[in-house]
Amino acid sequence: MNTQNTGFVTQVMYEGSCALTKRWNLAIHLIINVLSTAILAASNYCMQSLVAPSREEVDKYHAQKRRLDIGVPSIRNLSAVGRYRTVLWFVLLITATPFHLL
Incomplete structure (x- = not known):
């Protein structure tokens, strides 16, 4: 489905229900946030x-x-x-910093 000759080809990754996609998106983001918060808290405790x-x-x-x-x-x-x-301590600082920033 390339409408212009830009050298890029588009592909459909998923075709389905928008409601299901929104629920999956929410669930995945919640899991990521819970895990990153737990990792950040554990790292902070260990650093202290x-x-x-x-x-x-x-x-x-x-x-x-x-x-x-x-x-x-x-x-x-x-x-x-x-x-x-x-x-x-420095290893934990370096590995925990991306969780702070992201």
């Missing part, structure tokens, strides 16, 4: 857990007259929690 300092880390920093944030998500704590937890 990774950046939370342990009792030993708090004692060590307080002995050095330095402070850590406790009870709030804080990027400042990344220097205190160790390389492994910091790398995991």
Whole structure:
């Protein structure tokens, strides 16, 4: 069904009831939104857990007259929690950002 010679060919992907298509569209979008919200919430929880300092880390920093944030998500704590937890935190940041944006 190419009416102009543009080099593109159109194909019908689905031919059927508009009402059924609208219901499927709604259901699929609801599932996508629920899953993305769950993934975002889980990622946020894990990021907060990774950046939370342990009792030993708090004692060590307080002995050095330095402070850590406790009870709030804080990027400042990344220097205190160790390389492994910091790398995991950044991996979660990079993978969760598309869910924030989309």
